[in-house]
Amino acid sequence: MTSEPANPPELKATETGEARLPTQWGEFRIHGFEDAHGSEHVALVMGQPDAAPAPLVRVHSECLTGDALFSQRCDCGPQLEAAMKRIGEAGEGVLIYLRQEGRGIGLLNKIRAYGVQDREGADTVEANEALGFAPDARDYGVAAAMLSTLGVERLKLLTNNPQKVLGLEAAGIQVLERLPILAGRNPHNHAYLETKAAKFGHRLDQD
Ligand SMILES: Nc1nc2c(ncn2[C@@H]2O[C@H](COP(=O)(O)OP(=O)(O)OP(=O)(O)O)[C@@H](O)[C@H]2O)c(=O)[nH]1
Numbered sequence: 001m002t003s004e005p006a007n008p009p010e011l012k013a014t015e016t017g018e019a020r021l022p023t024q025w026g027e028f029r030i031h032g033f034e035d036a037h038g039s040e041h042v043a044l045v046m047g048q049p050d051a052a053p054a055p056l057v058r059v060h061s062e063c064l065t066g067d068a069l070f071s072q073r074c075d076c077g078p079q080l081e082a083a084m085k086r087i088g089e090a091g092e093g094v095l096i097y098l099r100q101e102g103r104g105i106g107l108l109n110k111i112r113a114y115g116v117q118d119r120e121g122a123d124t125v126e127a128n129e130a131l132g133f134a135p136d137a138r139d140y141g142v143a144a145a146m147l148s149t150l151g152v153e154r155l156k157l158l159t160n161n162p163q164k165v166l167g168l169e170a171a172g173i174q175v176l177e178r179l180p181i182l183a184g185r186n187p188h189n190h191a192y193l194e195t196k197a198a199k200f201g202h203r204l205d206q207d
């Protein structure tokens with residue numbers, strides 16, 4: 001008798017369609033995916049990364065406040081722009097936009113966590129814990145499944161977060177190189193970035 005794996009990789013993300021996506025950094029193709037929980041994710045693909053030995057990839061975690069609303073509490077918006085610009089300059093690569101807002105706790109809980117930080121002086125980790133959440137509830141299995149579907153399983157990853165490298169590798173992706181992506185440091189996010197370095201091991205150096 002054979003038993004089914006708990007999370008068959010083929011069920012992690014199903015591709016639903018694709019289209020042109022012209023941007024100021026060049027033309028991407030946008031691929032839609034739905035995961036096993038019904039969450040919607042996208043991949044922006046430029047060039048032929050499936051034919052490249054190790055294309056440039058960014059796995060970006062959704063941050064509505066930073067990516068769309070210009071918040072300076074974090075560095076997400078400038079990182080997103082920097083990643084798209086670098087892929088545009090390379091003429092090839094993939095940006096996975098993962099809908100794991102608030103490190104996986106969701107937008108409304110992130111706003112609650114921001115409130116705890118404002119009222120109680122908690123840092124980003126303490127605020128999650130005060131609300132009963134893990135400091136980082138993200139899972140990179142969906143991103144790995146999306147990359148596999150796109151034929152990209154060996155890559156260079158734009159990130160400062162060593163956990164992201166480990167998470168993708170645990171899901172079967174070969175990260176040949178980690179490339180730092182430092183953008184958007186400002187007086188409002190200084191303490192947040194220092195906490196990420198101290199408690200999550202984020203690398204804030206240029207290598
Ligand atoms: N719960 C919570 N989530 C936050 C907070 N600040 C930012 N986020 C979320 O954190 C995620 C981005 O994580 P980061 O740690 O900035 O970056 P990363 O993706 O881990 O690493 P990089 O690849 O180096 O950017 C997004 O989903 C944000 O919405 C916060 O104070 N609390």
Ligand SMILES: [Zn+2]
Pocket residue numbers: 063065066067074075076077
């Ligand atoms: Zn952010």
